[in-house]
Amino acid sequence: MEKINNITKWFQFSNKIQKIEEKLEDAIKNTGHTMSLKEFSLLYYLSTSEYKSMRLQSLPDLIGLSQSALSRLVARMEESSCGVIKKISCEEDKRGVYISLTEKGEEIVKIILKSLQKVLDDINLIGG
Numbered sequence: 001m002e003k004i005n006n007i008t009k010w011f012q013f014s015n016k017i018q019k020i021e022e023k024l025e026d027a028i029k030n031t032g033h034t035m036s037l038k039e040f041s042l043l044y045y046l047s048t049s050e051y052k053s054m055r056l057q058s059l060p061d062l063i064g065l066s067q068s069a070l071s072r073l074v075a076r077m078e079e080s081s082c083g084v085i086k087k088i089s090c091e092e093d094k095r096g097v098y099i100s101l102t103e104k105g106e107e108i109v110k111i112i113l114k115s116l117q118k119v120l121d122d123i124n125l126i127g128g
Helices: 006-030 037-048 067-079 103-121
Strands: 053-055 085-089 097-101
Touching: 006 037, 006 103, 037 053, 037 067, 037 085, 037 097, 037 103, 067 085, 097 103
Parallel strands: none
Antiparallel strands: 053 097, 085 097
């Protein structure tokens, strides 16, 4: 039997991640909320921050997007009138912007988080 090399392992791992992300996306849709996993990850990180608010510049690495892609995502979420986030200008640095989670956003995070946790509980993340 041929030894599995690191490239093969990477592709297998990447394939598993993609399948898990698809299940998580489906779980979000099944809650009745129309948002992507990236949009939810923004809400999730805001919900875990001390004041439910973070500087826009501190989010790209957490979310896995470039600064410009994250700015577009925030703009779309703001424009969609879904009311889950709001932008706040930084008083110390007028160029800085904070993104804040609204009460409605907090409620949606709780609903979606329960659904995602169930999916993740059903998946063997280590060996499967």
